[in-house]
Amino acid sequence: MSHETCPSVKNILLLDSDGKRVAVKYFSEDWPTNSAKENFEKVVFNKTQKTNARTEAEISMFENNIVVYKFVQDLHFFVTGGDYENELILATVLQAFFDSVGLLLRGNVDKKEALENLDLILLCIDEIADGGIILETDPNVIAGKVASNSIDSGAPLSEQTLSQALATAREHLARSLLK
Amino acid sequence: MAQPLVKKDDDHDDEADYSPFLGIEKGAVLQEARVFNDPQLDARRCSQVITKLLYLLNQGETFTKVEATEVFFAVTKLFQSRDLGLRRMVYLIIKELSPSADEVIIVTSSLMKDMISKTDMYRANSIRVLCRITDGTLLTQIERYLKQGIVDKNPVVASAALVSGIHLLQTSPEIVKRWSNEVQEAVQSRAALVQFHALALLHQIRQNDRLAISKLVTSLTRGNVRSPLAQCLLIRYTSQVIRESGNNTQSADRPFYDYLESCLRHKSEMVIFEAARSITELNGVTSRELTPAITVLQLFLSSSKPVLRFAAVRTLNKVAMTHPMAVTNCNIDMESLISDQNRSIATLAITTLLKTGNESSVDRLMKQITNFMSDIADEFKIVVVEAIRSLCLKFPLKYRSLMNFLSNILREEGGFDYKKAIVDSIVILIRDIPDAKESGLLHLCEFIEDCEFTYLSTQILHFLGVEGPKTSDPSKYIRYIYNRVHLENATVRASAVSTMAKFGAAVDALKPRIFVLLRRCLFDSDDEVRDRATLYLNTLGGDGAVVETDEDVKDFLFGSFDIPLVNLETSLKNFEPSEEAFDIDSVPREVKSQPLAEKKASGKKPTGLGAPPRAPSSTIDSYERMLLSIPEFANFGKLFKSSEPVELTEAETEYAVNVVKHIFDRHVVFQYNCTNTIPEQLLENVIVIVDASEAEEFSDVFSKPLRSLPYDSPGQTFVAFEKPEGLPVAGKFSNVLKFIVKEVDPSTGEAEDDGVEDEYQLEDMEVVTADYILKVGVSNFRGAWESMGPDYERVDEYGLGPRESLAEAVNTVINLLGMQPCEGTETVPPNSRSHTCLLSGVFIGNVKVLVRLSFGLDGPKDVAMKLSVRSEDETVSDTIHEIVASG
Numbered sequence A: 001m002s003h004e005t006c007p008s009v010k011n012i013l014l015l016d017s018d019g020k021r022v023a024v025k026y027f028s029e030d031w032p033t034n035s036a037k038e039n040f041e042k043v044v045f046n047k048t049q050k051t052n053a054r055t056e057a058e059i060s061m062f063e064n065n066i067v068v069y070k071f072v073q074d075l076h077f078f079v080t081g082g083d084y085e086n087e088l089i090l091a092t093v094l095q096a097f098f099d100s101v102g103l104l105l106r107g108n109v110d111k112k113e114a115l116e117n118l119d120l121i122l123l124c125i126d127e128i129a130d131g132g133i134i135l136e137t138d139p140n141v142i143a144g145k146v147a148s149n150s151i152d153s154g155a156p157l158s159e160q161t162l163s164q165a166l167a168t169a170r171e172h173l174a175r176s177l178l179k
Numbered sequence B: 001m002a003q004p005l006v007k008k009d010d011d012h013d014d015e016a017d018y019s020p021f022l023g024i025e026k027g028a029v030l031q032e033a034r035v036f037n038d039p040q041l042d043a044r045r046c047s048q049v050i051t052k053l054l055y056l057l058n059q060g061e062t063f064t065k066v067e068a069t070e071v072f073f074a075v076t077k078l079f080q081s082r083d084l085g086l087r088r089m090v091y092l093i094i095k096e097l098s099p100s101a102d103e104v105i106i107v108t109s110s111l112m113k114d115m116i117s118k119t120d121m122y123r124a125n126s127i128r129v130l131c132r133i134t135d136g137t138l139l140t141q142i143e144r145y146l147k148q149g150i151v152d153k154n155p156v157v158a159s160a161a162l163v164s165g166i167h168l169l170q171t172s173p174e175i176v177k178r179w180s181n182e183v184q185e186a187v188q189s190r191a192a193l194v195q196f197h198a199l200a201l202l203h204q205i206r207q208n209d210r211l212a213i214s215k216l217v218t219s220l221t222r223g224n225v226r227s228p229l230a231q232c233l234l235i236r237y238t239s240q241v242i243r244e245s246g247n248n249t250q251s252a253d254r255p256f257y258d259y260l261e262s263c264l265r266h267k268s269e270m271v272i273f274e275a276a277r278s279i280t281e282l283n284g285v286t287s288r289e290l291t292p293a294i295t296v297l298q299l300f301l302s303s304s305k306p307v308l309r310f311a312a313v314r315t316l317n318k319v320a321m322t323h324p325m326a327v328t329n330c331n332i333d334m335e336s337l338i339s340d341q342n343r344s345i346a347t348l349a350i351t352t353l354l355k356t357g358n359e360s361s362v363d364r365l366m367k368q369i370t371n372f373m374s375d376i377a378d379e380f381k382i383v384v385v386e387a388i389r390s391l392c393l394k395f396p397l398k399y400r401s402l403m404n405f406l407s408n409i410l411r412e413e414g415g416f417d418y419k420k421a422i423v424d425s426i427v428i429l430i431r432d433i434p435d436a437k438e439s440g441l442l443h444l445c446e447f448i449e450d451c452e453f454t455y456l457s458t459q460i461l462h463f464l465g466v467e468g469p470k471t472s473d474p475s476k477y478i479r480y481i482y483n484r485v486h487l488e489n490a491t492v493r494a495s496a497v498s499t500m501a502k503f504g505a506a507v508d509a510l511k512p513r514i515f516v517l518l519r520r521c522l523f524d525s526d527d528e529v530r531d532r533a534t535l536y537l538n539t540l541g542g543d544g545a546v547v548e549t550d551e552d553v554k555d556f557l558f559g560s561f562d563i564p565l566v567n568l569e570t571s572l573k574n575f576e577p578s579e580e581a582f583d584i585d586s587v588p589r590e591v592k593s594q595p596l597a598e599k600k601a602s603g604k605k606p607t608g609l610g611a612p613p614r615a616p617s618s619t620i621d622s623y624e625r626m627l628l629s630i631p632e633f634a635n636f637g638k639l640f641k642s643s644e645p646v647e648l649t650e651a652e653t654e655y656a657v658n659v660v661k662h663i664f665d666r667h668v669v670f671q672y673n674c675t676n677t678i679p680e681q682l683l684e685n686v687i688v689i690v691d692a693s694e695a696e697e698f699s700d701v702f703s704k705p706l707r708s709l710p711y712d713s714p715g716q717t718f719v720a721f722e723k724p725e726g727l728p729v730a731g732k733f734s735n736v737l738k739f740i741v742k743e744v745d746p747s748t749g750e751a752e753d754d755g756v757e758d759e760y761q762l763e764d765m766e767v768v769t770a771d772y773i774l775k776v777g778v779s780n781f782r783g784a785w786e787s788m789g790p791d792y793e794r795v796d797e798y799g800l801g802p803r804e805s806l807a808e809a810v811n812t813v814i815n816l817l818g819m820q821p822c823e824g825t826e827t828v829p830p831n832s833r834s835h836t837c838l839l840s841g842v843f844i845g846n847v848k849v850l851v852r853l854s855f856g857l858d859g860p861k862d863v864a865m866k867l868s869v870r871s872e873d874e875t876v877s878d879t880i881h882e883i884v885a886s887g
Helices: A034-048 A087-104 A111-116 A118-128 A139-150 A162-178 B008-017 B026-037 B043-058 B065-080 B084-097 B101-115 B120-133 B136-150 B155-171 B173-187 B192-205 B210-222 B228-244 B257-263 B269-280 B287-301 B306-322 B324-339 B343-356 B359-373 B378-394 B396-411 B416-432 B434-449 B454-470 B475-487 B490-506 B508-521 B527-539 B551-558 B565-574 B596-601 B619-628 B631-636 B781-788 B806-817 B874-886
Strands: A011-016 A021-026 A058-062 A065-072 A075-082 B655-663 B667-676 B681-694 B699-704 B706-709 B715-722 B731-743 B756-761 B765-767 B773-775 B794-802 B834-843 B847-858 B862-871
Touching: A011 A034, A011 A087, A011 A118, A021 A034, A021 A111, A021 A118, A021 B043, A034 A058, A034 A065, A034 A075, A058 B306, A058 B343, A065 A087, A075 A087, A087 A118, A087 A139, A087 B228, A087 B269, A087 B306, A111 A118, A118 A139, A118 B043, A118 B084, B026 B043, B026 B065, B043 B065, B043 B084, B065 B084, B065 B101, B084 B120, B101 B120, B101 B136, B120 B136, B120 B155, B136 B155, B136 B173, B155 B173, B155 B192, B173 B192, B192 B210, B192 B228, B210 B228, B228 B257, B228 B269, B257 B269, B269 B287, B269 B306, B287 B306, B287 B324, B306 B324, B306 B343, B324 B343, B324 B359, B343 B359, B343 B378, B359 B378, B359 B396, B378 B396, B378 B416, B396 B416, B396 B434, B416 B434, B416 B454, B434 B454, B434 B475, B454 B475, B454 B490, B475 B490, B475 B508, B490 B508, B490 B527, B490 B551, B508 B527, B527 B551, B619 B631, B619 B655, B619 B667, B631 B667, B631 B715, B655 B731, B655 B765, B667 B681, B667 B706, B667 B731, B681 B699, B681 B715, B706 B715, B781 B834, B781 B847, B781 B862, B794 B806, B794 B874, B806 B834, B806 B847, B806 B862, B806 B874, B847 B874, B862 B874
Parallel strands: none
Antiparallel strands: A011 A021, A011 A075, A058 A065, A065 A075, B655 B667, B667 B715, B681 B706, B681 B731, B699 B715, B731 B756, B731 B765, B773 B834, B794 B862, B834 B847, B847 B862
């Protein structure tokens, strides 16, 4: 009841081109077991894989939930919200997820890169929503928060300073948008 | 594991399959986690291991309790490392492991240290982690830090504390409510998201205080709210305030409407849409208020972004249900969406158009839809079929093209639910549009020629039997029906036999031919088919000559069966084989109201072929058995009706008493269900003294006291009255509970020997005329109404005065009469100005009564009602009017 008025997301999913999980995070109790979750992912993936969600985010409804999604290379990004949720808020969250992953992977957004930097992807999801409540929607801020922590941890970004990393990432992103 | 040298052309595949987690295995990773215990921590290595653990959890792998505990303890060692990245991963895995309460204590001090760290990232994350894993007991210890966090200069820390507050409010509301001042301060924050989170938390803290919410909205709608998200929240709260202030300002401008309207010009689409949607959802929204919202939604329809188009068309679709005229302006944009790549958008556009379309556009629309139907999923097709059905009912003149459309899609591929939706629609059209009957029936006949669903075949055959004989040329359906006897499974064959018999019974000229066909069925391989054929051949009469079938026989064979099947089943189970034959009139007819859960499940109105749901539980049987077991009541005869329990005490008093009124032909029995809620007392010789001085026609015959009423184990006492035979006499009774009270020693449970006499005043109760009416539904109200005839019809009009709503007025009258609403007419669609409600019941003495209530709003709140009653007895019809007149 109390969450009804506060915009929230039920899950954030990142699947590969076979519908397999790269990283998923569920905030809602709607899917209590792993098989319920996998089933939802399967339905959503099968019903969306033929659509063209590469230039603009697409949208559909499943089991009384709104799902917005966007694909790039072999990665499928999904954000799910309740029946009543403002579609544009969900799309904003999706775009935030999509763009910050782009920044963090410095424009090389594909499954291989995503798995190699899985820690960044997981931290990114963690910075976007807490228990379903939207924490941040600005991709630069999200990527900044995630990247700042990986500076001296020896992750692939470590050779560069933060500002360098972000600059390259932005450049990559801009280039991919211009394509 | 070693792979042979890769061939060149496999290169690509291999790269796609490459994963840093290839061949990862839980046991091995758990082994690796031992590095957490190294005295010299390798931060990078540890991070990698945590990532692997998180990967496993993410893939759905589970850790046993022991494994999780081991990992958790190892992870807590990593707080020694000062590496920022590793610390972030530590936070993440602690949340994922969701440790138990005794484990939480281990990390509490480390996390509390981080809460007062100078590093912003530590403060923000440690707050989120600790709030996620803590239970209420720890909260008081960290409350101080959380309050500080809310007003922290760093927005990330403030947001972390506020969002944690929103979560904690669910479990420890009393603590979080103490933070109001800090949260209030955070609402004024310059950081956009802090304001958003603070607003959400403040609203939840005060959600039960309407005045505070109203003040909050008033001040914020004037001030500046920074982020689009916070703006959306404010719009939601504003519409809540509008909703709760009621619509007593119908004529004048709505408060805050201006604010919503101004949000339509916001620069963020998210806010514009939220405001537009809120306006369309206002209670009793006027077309003037709607117009600006519809205009912005119309612009969204031609956006290049699918999400915007979807959001707009979904909202307009809802508006079209209540204000179709307001949406017609968007029809041109909507039509171009029929070919939208996104099938959800296309379906929503179609169904909106079907709701708003006018008569002249129907043909064009149907053409567009036909092209579109082939490439959408079944569930969308059902939505379209339902929309077409309502369109056809709106424009009956267009039935030809719509019926054609339905029959075309009926021939195409499709699953059961889809086919059923089409068949249901055709059936409804046949019922409601007389001109469509003949063509509709032929479409159905053609469908069963090639129908793979037994259920649909039998339902259609049944329907043909009802409607077919009434057409101009019934003989043309016989061929289709008889074909089923040759080509189908036994279930369908049996129902085909019944359908043929119906034709034979209804159309005398066809009888000789039907007999020939039925005789052939005597050689069927299935029992049921042979039995049915034999039964019909022997009962229809005339032995194949052109004669009329007896009315009684028709009624016996095909008449409506108005005894609830569940009751019949129980009665048959209780029946002991004896000389006497089973008497079907002995089966109780009372339909008990369904338990709530079932109601929810069958909440949809019965449409089309679906018969009205009848799932009564039969508590009346248990009542009857119980009463008959009491010798004094055994000669009262058959129980006619038992009322719902009526409470005679307030909730949570010393003694809880309710009464059930059992109506017999010459007697009334009051069953008092008593519960003693005081552990220190034992009640004995419990009896209710009933004063019937205001119920002159009742005379006291017998009371049965309750010997002993210990704590918390309910018991019953009975009082019986005699009343004039078969008459619905009313009366008022006052009740006093009398008993001997004995003290009970709670430690031993033993009662003292001496008791004291005492009395306890109960509330009064009444026997009203509605107690003499049984709720008995009929499956086809119109048919029952027609066959009852206008001989004893009584019609009158009543003014019900100002009412809260039409639905409230309808409910009041239904409850007053105590009759069964039929065909789902007890629900009033929102915003309707008039409503017709159909009721049916059986009056004492087994007199069937049917009531047709027409309600209309007369002026803003006044409800007027026309009451038509038909029954088998004119005094009963008059009595119904008396109930309403005196109620």
